[in-house]
Amino acid sequence: MSVDPRLKSRRFVEMYGGTNLQTAPARVFEWSAIVFLLLTAWLLVLPIQTYADSDTIRVTLDLSTGGGVTGLVVDHNSDAIVVVWDDTPHVFAWDEIEALSAYKARLSLLTLARGREGALLAVDHFVLGRFMLERGRVVLARKEFDRAKRLDPSYKSMITKALRAHRVTKKTTDASPFECEESKKDSPVSIPGEAERVCESLTDSLRSRLTDAGLTDLTPEQVEQLKVAVRDVYDRFGQKVIEELGDEVKVIETEHFLIHTDATPSTGKQIADWAERMYDSLCVAFDFDPAQNVFLAKCPFFCFRSQARYLKFARVFDGYNAEQALGYSRSIERLGHVHIVLRIPDPHDRRAMDRFASTLVHEGAHAFVHRFHKSRLIPHWVNEGLADLTSEEVLKNRCFTGEKTDLLVSQYVKYKWSIGDVLRSNEPLEVHQYQIAQSVVAYMRSLGREKFVTFLTLLKDGNDLPHALAYSYDGLSFIDLERGWRAWVSRNSVSTGTPFAAGFE
Numbered sequence: 154m155s156v157d158p159r160l161k162s163r164r165f166v167e168m169y170g171g172t173n174l175q176t177a178p179a180r181v182f183e184w185s186a187i188v189f190l191l192l193t194a195w196l197l198v199l200p201i202q203t204y205a206d207s208d209t210i211r212v213t214l215d216l217s218t219g220g221g222v223t224g225l226v227v228d229h230n231s232d233a234i235v236v237v238w239d240d241t242p243h244v245f246a247w248d249e250i251e252a253l254s255a256y257k258a259r260l261s262l263l264t265l266a267r268g269r270e271g272a273l274l275a276v277d278h279f280v281l282g283r284f285m286l287e288r289g290r291v292v293l294a295r296k297e298f299d300r301a302k303r304l305d306p307s308y309k310s311m312i313t314k315a316l317r318a319h320r321v322t323k324k325t326t327d328a329s330p331f332e333c334e335e336s337k338k339d340s341p342v343s344i345p346g347e348a349e350r351v352c353e354s355l356t357d358s359l360r361s362r363l364t365d366a367g368l369t370d371l372t373p374e375q376v377e378q379l380k381v382a383v384r385d386v387y388d389r390f391g392q393k394v395i396e397e398l399g400d401e402v403k404v405i406e407t408e409h410f411l412i413h414t415d416a417t418p419s420t421g422k423q424i425a426d427w428a429e430r431m432y433d434s435l436c437v438a439f440d441f442d443p444a445q446n447v448f449l450a451k452c453p454f455f456c457f458r459s460q461a462r463y464l465k466f467a468r469v470f471d472g473y474n475a476e477q478a479l480g481y482s483r484s485i486e487r488l489g490h491v492h493i494v495l496r497i498p499d500p501h502d503r504r505a506m507d508r509f510a511s512t513l514v515h516e517g518a519h520a521f522v523h524r525f526h527k528s529r530l531i532p533h534w535v536n537e538g539l540a541d542l543t544s545e546e547v548l549k550n551r552c553f554t555g556e557k558t559d560l561l562v563s564q565y566v567k568y569k570w571s572i573g574d575v576l577r578s579n580e581p582l583e584v585h586q587y588q589i590a591q592s593v594v595a596y597m598r599s600l601g602r603e604k605f606v607t608f609l610t611l612l613k614d615g616n617d618l619p620h621a622l623a624y625s626y627d628g629l630s631f632i633d634l635e636r637g638w639r640a641w642v643s644r645n646s647v648s649t650g651t652p653f654a655a656g657f658e
């Protein structure tokens with residue numbers, strides 16, 4: 154139950170950073186060297202103490218996406234856990250961790266909170282039982298429920314209720330065939346596929362219209378003609394998809410989307426609803442007139458229940474191996490075209506469907522952003538932050554990105570970890586950086602919609618990040634942005650309290 158010594162020694166090395174005080178050339182430096190040494194020693198103790206303040210443990214987590222991590226627990230609550238792995242804090246929702254591995258971690262954290270093994274209370278066992286029941290591990294759940302009952306017989310009725318509710322909702326929750334999360338490599342793929350060839354048939358004048366999305370100089374008749382032309386290309390695209398993948402694939406047409414899918418009618422309806430709600434949400438966020446269409450025709454979605462069909466679509470049309478992804482968006486910048494591809498999980502698996510909905514809204518938001526103002530791609534952290542924030546806003550409790558974000562960023566503020574590298578980078582994000590991006594975008598939006606829309610428009614016009622930031626946010630620099638963000642997170646963060654209170658509802 155102590156701080157991982159490797160973490161201490163690593164911090165020690167970083168603090169000294171190769172400075173060799175003994176080789177200082179003149180006596181005049183001796184005093185300053187001593188002062189520096191004392192200061193360094195003081196600074197060195199600080200982060201170690203910060204960790205040592207609250208006892209914690211190391212856990213090994215098996216992720217449902219495959220692979221695992223072992224690290225020191227920095228914080229946790231009923232939604233997620235933060236561990237320092239590879240010297241970097243990562244946050245995982247409990248739903249992203251294999252059931253048994255999540256159970257072991259929660260049990261260890263409870264034991265830590267209660268002081269020793271065997272000191273768990275009835276409420277702890279009940280919570281653990283319900284946690285396992287929700288994950289379809291009935292045997293383990295019953296074991297925990299029995300322990301709760303032995304300690305406090307008044308839990309009996311609550312347990313009966315929980316088991317009954319589980320029987321009603323249980324269909325196929327024991328094993329989801331789709332455990333993969335959204336591919337974090339959802340940026341445009343480089344190998345051309347059939348999609349690019351189909352869209353190439355757009356005429357040159359049409360292409361420039363598609364990439365600019367600037368139609369104000371056209372008469373309504375001309376706009377209508379363009380829409381018809383693009384729609385014609387997309388209809389041919391859809392036809393090719395049906396030829397390749399079979400006529401089980403149908404098209405659901407909504408106000409803004411052409412959803413090609415082999416889903417059941419009720420799932421198809423849900424997909425249409427999520428997509429349109431995403432669209433409405435972004436119209437508000439971007440102050441975009443809903444009467445106008447951000448897509449020149451409608452945005453094509455390809456959603457497949459059949460994994461073979463999903464993989465084949467990705468291979469044939471996008472030249473992409475999608476085995477590791479639950480979905481992706483394809484943006485072809487020079488054609489102004491974007492489409493979304495998603496794998497539909499078992500509709501009875503609520504958790505998998507929640508993850509699917511989050512991916513759908515996330516990827517749909519990328520499509521909207523791609524088309525907004527101009528089809529130029531924007532820095533990854535802005536794009537990903539906006540997409541995750543939109544998922545959270547549209548799906549609320551069905552999406553856990555917000556909860557993960559709150560937990561992780563409060564650690565960044567508490568331990569004064571820097572986010573400067575993320576803000577300055579134009580590279581695709583690492584897994585643990587998505588939450589930072591979401592939080593910074595939420596902060597920027599909180600400073601006023603008009604400012605954020607200007608910022609985005611400037612990026613779309615080809616300005617670099619520092620310039621767009623300074624112009625739209627009254628001279629704001631990266632350092633100012635980080636400072637303001639920290640203060641905002643501190644003001645808005647909910648105290649998680651003791652490890653026990655933090656861990657369980």
Ligand SMILES: [Zn+2]
Nearest residue numbers: 339515537540
């Ligand atoms: Zn993304």
